[in-house]
Each structure stands twice: as C-alpha cells, then as structure tokens.
Amino acid sequence: MAVLGLETIGLTKRFGKVTALSGVNLRVNEGEVFGFIGPNGAGKTTTIRVLLGILQATAGSAKIFGMDAWKEAVQIHKRIAYVPGDVNLWPNLTGGEVIDLFVSLRGNRNGPRREKLLNDFNLDPSKKCRTYSKGNRQKVALVAALASDADLYLLDEPTSGLDPLMDQVFQAYILELKKAGKGIFLSSHILSEVEKLCDRIAIIREGVLVQTGTLAEMRHLTRVTMTIQTEKPIEGLAKIIGVHGITQHQDGLSFQVDSDALGGVILTIAKYGITKLESAPPALEDLFMRHYNAKGGA
Numbered sequence: 001m002a003v004l005g006l007e008t009i010g011l012t013k014r015f016g017k018v019t020a021l022s023g024v025n026l027r028v029n030e031g032e033v034f035g036f037i038g039p040n041g042a043g044k045t046t047t048i049r050v051l052l053g054i055l056q057a058t059a060g061s062a063k064i065f066g067m068d069a070w071k072e073a074v075q076i077h078k079r080i081a082y083v084p085g086d087v088n089l090w091p092n093l094t095g096g097e098v099i100d101l102f103v104s105l106r107g108n109r110n111g112p113r114r115e116k117l118l119n120d121f122n123l124d125p126s127k128k129c130r131t132y133s134k135g136n137r138q139k140v141a142l143v144a145a146l147a148s149d150a151d152l153y154l155l156d157e158p159t160s161g162l163d164p165l166m167d168q169v170f171q172a173y174i175l176e177l178k179k180a181g182k183g184i185f186l187s188s189h190i191l192s193e194v195e196k197l198c199d200r201i202a203i204i205r206e207g208v209l210v211q212t213g214t215l216a217e218m219r220h221l222t223r224v225t226m227t228i229q230t231e232k233p234i235e236g237l238a239k240i241i242g243v244h245g246i247t248q249h250q251d252g253l254s255f256q257v258d259s260d261a262l263g264g265v266i267l268t269i270a271k272y273g274i275t276k277l278e279s280a281p282p283a284l285e286d287l288f289m290r291h292y293n294a295k296g297g298a
Helices: 044-051 073-077 095-104 111-120 134-146 164-179 191-197 215-221 259-270 284-293
Strands: 004-015 018-029 033-037 059-064 080-083 152-156 183-188 200-205 208-214 223-230 243-249 252-258 274-280
Touching: 004 044, 004 183, 018 033, 018 044, 018 183, 018 208, 033 044, 033 191, 044 059, 044 152, 044 183, 080 134, 095 111, 095 134, 111 134, 111 164, 134 164, 164 183, 164 191, 183 191, 191 284, 200 284, 208 215, 215 259, 215 284, 223 259, 252 259
Parallel strands: 033 183, 033 200, 080 152, 152 183
Antiparallel strands: 004 018, 004 059, 200 208, 223 252, 223 274, 243 252
16 A cells, blocks of 8 residues: 555634635645646645645645644655755855755765766856856756655646756656655646646646646547548537547648547548547646636536
8 A cells, every 4th residue: 555645634724814725625634746736826835835834724735744834844855855946046156055954954965866867967066156047947846855865755837937847857857756655746837747747646736726636537528639531511519529629731631639439530530431549648737727727627
C-alpha cells in the first residue's frame, strides 16, 4: 500500500469576503507525481502556502506525513523541499552560497550530486545573486531543492523562466525522484509538462477542484480529433451523435468525436469507404480548456 505523503480534507481559505479555496480534497502518495493545474489566480499557490504552514486554513485540514501543516510546520520542513515560481534570493550572496545554505538546513551535503545538478542546469554558482536573470534564479532554487534528500517536493511553477532545454533537464530529475519513491506535488499551468510527468492530476478553478484522477480516467471526458478521406461523401455527418466541429479540407474532413462515441462513429463512416484515417488522442489541454470555457465545467 502506498504511503501517504500529503492530504487535505475540505481545505478552505478565505481572505475577508474573498474565498480563495473552497473544500479542496487532495491526496498525494509517496512515489507519485501529482499535477495541480489551473491558471494564475485559481488557488494553486494559496494551497501550497497552506501546506507549507505560511497561511493558516480557515476551515478543513492539511496534513503532510500525517502531521498538521500549520501546527507542526517545523518538523514537516525537515523532510520537504520547496521551489516557488518567483524566486527571490539574497543579492549579495553567490548562487552557490544560497544552495549550500538551503541544503545544510536538511543536514545533507551531497557534493557530487550538487556538482552534477550545477552542470546539468548550466549554472555558474560563483556569481552574485543580484546578477542572475529570472531563469538563473529559478535554477538556484531547483538545484537547492533537487540536491536535498527530501521525502516530498512541493513545486509551484518550478520551470518558470527556464528555456525548453532546461525544462527537459528538470523533467529527467523529476522522473528520477519518482523512481526513488519520492512524492512530488507539481503545480503548473504548462499542460505538456504535467502530461509527461504526472500519475494523477487535479484541475482547480476559482478555488474549487473540478476534476481529479489519472489522465486515462479523465480522457473519457475529452474528444478525439480525426482526419479522414472516404470514397463517397459522408451523408449527415453533423447529425451523428458524438461528432463536433466538422471542417472541410481539400483532402478530406476533420472533426472531433466524443471518446465514448468513437466506436459507433467509425462503424458509421466505414460504410462510405475509408481511404485514409488519422486520429489524435485527447490531450490534457483539451480537458483543461473544456473546464475553463464552460461555467461549471463540461
């Protein structure tokens, strides 16, 4: 049975009359990469700040390793690593000094791993933090977190400011941590990143969770994109249940099909002599946009 790393039950946070989080239920096991997605202002960072013990919940509970995130924050912080999306560093310290400071807080000094991370992320640790670009400040935070032997990693938009090559380096390290049995809570609005890395996903919208599950479980709510050519024109395609967004091209038709109607649609169009058929599986972005384009979800 998987060991519980993080759990919130009915987590609610209000700022005056504004409700930032409303009844959020999350569960992240060790050895799992959990994606937490939504646009800016959806409640992702507020959730993480409650988990870190920076904010106190208005209602509900937040626990990490079975300990209360607010009351036992000091003990929890000895076993977690955190990367914010907007990194602020001490301007007069070097990047290397900041990394060593954070790593030393967990009593872990893995020199070879530190050097490998610096090399892989192409970061010069001898420069003062005030000279770093946003991307390099982000690298300092990532190296400090990944060099630590933590049990749970809380990552809030961790690749903000990184170029695509460095993003690939980051993904490789996350998969390595997963193999080592670590828990990773990844808050992001980069859907391709979440899709590649995460075992389970939660979509948050205006402080409310609208969908949680594995990508396979959630894909039944999305639509497959199909491009086809047939020997004879298809009659009444728009009237077939489950077909949406038909577009005529020189070389055929493109349209979307509800996943649960796919089999029936293929059987219907097969009568017209399929000469070419291409299909693309539903992406996480499709599901995400359906929840945000329609009030209350799709």
